[in-house]
Amino acid sequence: MNRPNDFPTPATLPTSLDAYALSGSFRVGAFTVHHLSDGLAFGPRQSWFHGIDDDVWMPVLGISDPSAPFPLNFGLFVVVGGGSVTLVDSGFGPEAERFEGIRGGNELLARLAEIGIAPEDVDHVLQTHLHPDHCGGLVQDAPHGAVPTFPRARVHVHAAEVAHWTGPDTAENFMAPYVRSRIEPIAAAGLLRTFAEATAIAPGVTALPLAGHTPGHTVALVADGDRSCLLVGDLAHHPVHFRHHDWHHDLDVDADAHTTARETLCSLAASLGAVVTAPHMPVLTLGRISRDVDPTGAPGDARWSWTRVDPEDVGGVLR
Template sequence: MPQLLRVGEVDIVPLLEWQGTFITRGTLLPSSDAAEWSDNASWLDPTFWSAQTDGVPLHSRSYVIRSDGQLILVDTGIGNGKNRPQVPPFNGLDTDYLSRLCDEIGDVEAVDVVINTHIHQDHVGWNTRLVDGQWRPTFPRATYLLPGADYEEWNRSRGSDAGADEVFLDSVLPVVDTGQASFYTGERVVDQNITIVAAPGHSPGSSVVMIVSAGESAVITGDIVHTPMQLAHPEQHLVFDADPVRAVSSRRTVLAAVADAGSIMLPAHFGRAGGLWLTRDGSGFSIAEWVPLTAE
């Protein structure tokens, strides 16, 4: 049964697409301290890290939001049937994600807005699906909100990275070609409860989604963090960060705002479902409490 989080008058449902391990701690966070992870194995292992293999279990997760009369989908995961040889577990993926999404929302035509927090293969995949041999927008009525800086960068660099080109061609351009794309930069108000806020570094247009309603708040943090250990050490950059210096700055800014406002943090990739409250802890942050999800 889907799990629900209510923030003021906004309903949020996390939707898991995929879970598994394809990368080690040392590769994901090149500057991380192996001994410190071992010292924290009591709570990291096995949900967030395997002490035996050094692997980091990750989730691919979307968020379904009902707000101000709209149905909004934040990030669309990996997608089915996409050619992704660079990450073998994502290559030719075949899951029941879309059927479970439709169980939740009724039909793909119910989606009013799709928000991509950034243009990476595991956040734009279900923007499209294969129909009669062509990649078509999965959500025919939706406006797709895409980060303009990412689009410009990927479009400019076409031809330099075959893997990136494939993602661009099969999951981004089809929604542009149908006129469904709308590009955002900086801050973009989606409705009275939801605002997209820039958090560049992981990618040029990397962003977070802020939900504020009836005195409560939450932040969908996209890829500013991949593991809870980055909460304690925001300075540890991801191997996937395009600009590590800006990514660290954005991570610190967002995490501080989440902790100071008492907002719920909603991560994309943590190996556990649910939101969490943060507290400041020295030069970093720690998990004060996990937010329980309730059955719909």
């Protein structure tokens, strides 16, 4: 029986990159959700706890040295079912190779081939947001300019996200040139689809805008009957973020909105009984969210708990 808030720590996580799977899958009703890595790295993660005293966050993660290394997966999801193949994010792409000590970087097409998916099989790509590590695989650099990696796929992005990365907000942003090099060829090819509210993208897949990390940050809900899963993008880099909603990544553009978004997400996840996971977590880091309960059995102090889900309970397979 897994205990609430038994968070992954350096003491419980493998310390070798080779020990981490680059691919795995689990089931949501009749749908299969694959978690693929487009690069795995180790490093200190103070950036996940921006502005929070080390003495506050370190004990929760069982460490006493703020530079203790955690694994960081540059992952994405592939939802297969209902006659449709949908990617949720599109990998890091060639920028991954600038990271030292990364494993499996810029290997998205190889990971897809391993699960029997060719680029032309992909019907939809839903971008949680347009940071480089999430949209890098949208295009392939070719002699006469970049071409869409997935030639048939409609690419769905929140309208505010597109405006942010293609407009004056990001004129000086160091990430913008790469982001624009990914999204502009998609728009030119007529494949870009924008949305501004909760929108059904594909059979079983709904885009739920939850802004804060970026202006158009979006979560993917995968649902089949009473089974559901929330692929939360960068609302959480580590399961501890499902409990501590004001522990922010240093790239969050609107911390207050992000805190509210996490509250909304946890409320939804708890009411659905949904499995939650995120691209930056190691493959098959699955959990469920519940409201804290005090010893009398009544709802607790309005905080949320994360409890690990054993992958085998949801048909999980590591590759």
